[in-house]
Amino acid sequence: MATLKLISMRLKSVKSIQKITKSMKMVSAAKFARAERELAPARIFGVGARSLYEVTDLASEEREKKKFLAILVSSDRGLCGGIHSNVAKSIRADLNGELENYDTKLVIIGDKVKSMMQGKHGSKIVLSVNDYGKKVPLFEDASRLAEEVIASGVEYDIGAVYYNNFKSVISYNTSKIPIFPVDALESSEKLSVYDDIDNDVLQCYHEFSLASLIFYTMKEGACSEQSSRMTAMEAATKNAGEMIDRLTLRYNRTRQAVITKELIEIISGAAAIK
Amino acid sequence: MVSRLPLLLYRAVPLLRLQARSVSTSGYHFNELPLTFSSPYESFYKKQNISQVDVSTLSGDMGILPDHVPVIAALSPGLVSVYEENGDINKFFVSSGVVTVNEDSSVQILAEEAAPLTHLDRLEAQKGLDKCQQDLNSASSEEDRATANIGIDFYEAALKAL
Structure with a gap:
C-alpha cells in the first residue's frame, strides 16, 4: 500500500499537469480563433489559385505520368491529436497503393511528419523545412518554400499537396490538392483557348499559383492543428480532473486508515497498562 | 391542315426560345462578369458580378469587360479599378500577382499584397x-x-x- 507521502506527491504533480494542459487549451483557443478568422480570405485565395487547374482539367489529361511530387504540410509542434500522423498515414497509404509504380519525391514541412517518414521512405525526401508552426503562416513562408521547391530542380509529372482540411472545431479531414509542373500546363490542350500566352507569363503564373496553393494549405493545416490541439488539451484536462478525484479519495482513505491505526495502538497500549 | 399550322407554330415558339437560352449559357455569350479578388489576408470580392475591371499586367494594361477572351497574365505593380454594377468605381493598389479570365467569363485576381488606394x-x-x-x-x-x-x-x- 502506497504511503501517504507518495500519494500526496502524485496528487501534486497531476494537479500541476492539469494546470498546464488547461492553459495550453486556453492558448490554442485564442490561436484557433485567429487562425479561423484568417482562413476565410485564404480560402477564397486558394479556390482562386486552384481554378485554372480545374478549368483546364489537367488531372484527367492523358500524359506520361511517372514522377510524383508530394508536398506534406504539417508542423513542428505536437500535442495536437492525430494531425501529423494523419498526414503521414495518408501519404503512406498512397505510396503503398496508387503511387506504387511512381518515382515519388517528398517535400516536407514540419519536423513531426519528417520523423515519421524518415524510416522507410527517408530516401524519397528531397527537401524538408522545420521551425514552422510556432507562428501564424505567412504568404512569405509559402513563397519561400515554393521558390525552394522550384530551385531544388525536382522533376515531376504530377504532384499533390497533402494537408489537413479544416471542417469544424471538432473535425478535419486529411486531403490532397493536385499540382502540376509548368510544362504540363504548356502542353495542355485546353490552355489554347487562353489568349496569347508566352512562356514567361506562364512561368510567373505557375510559380505564383504554387505559392498560393501552399499558403492556402498551410492556413487550413494551422487552423485544423489549433482546433485539434484545443480538443486534445481539453480531454487531457478532463482526464487529469478524474485522476485528481480518484487520488484525493485514496489519499483521504489512507489518512483515515493511518489515524485509525494509531488510535488502536494508543488504546490497546493503554488497556495493556491497566 | 391549314388550321393546324398556327397551333404548331405556337407550340414551337417556346421550344425555340428555350434553345436560344441554352445556347447563350453554353459558352458563346455572357453578360456577367463574376469577379473574385483576393490577397492572402483579405478578400475584396467573391464571385460578385461587376461591369468592368482594369488591371495592369507585365504585358501591358488591360480592361476586362464581360465576354472577354480567356486570358492569363501576371500582374505588375499598379492600379486595379473595379467598376461595380451600380456605377461605383473601387480602386485598389496591388504589388504583384496573377489575373485569370476563364472561358465562363469569370475573373480571378489574386494579389500578393493588395490595399484600397485610400490606404496609400x-x-x-x-x-x-x-x-x-x-x-x-x-x-x-x-x-x-x-x-x-x-x-x-x-x-x-x-x-x-x-
Missing part, C-alpha cells in the same frame, strides 16, 4: 522610392540591384496611381 500615403511612397534609389546606387551585387529595381518599380507605380 504619397509621402511614404516618395520616401520608399528615395530609399530604393539609394540602395540601387550603393548596390554591389546583381541581386541587390534587382531588388532595388523591383522596389523602384513598385514605388513609382504607387506614386503614379496616387
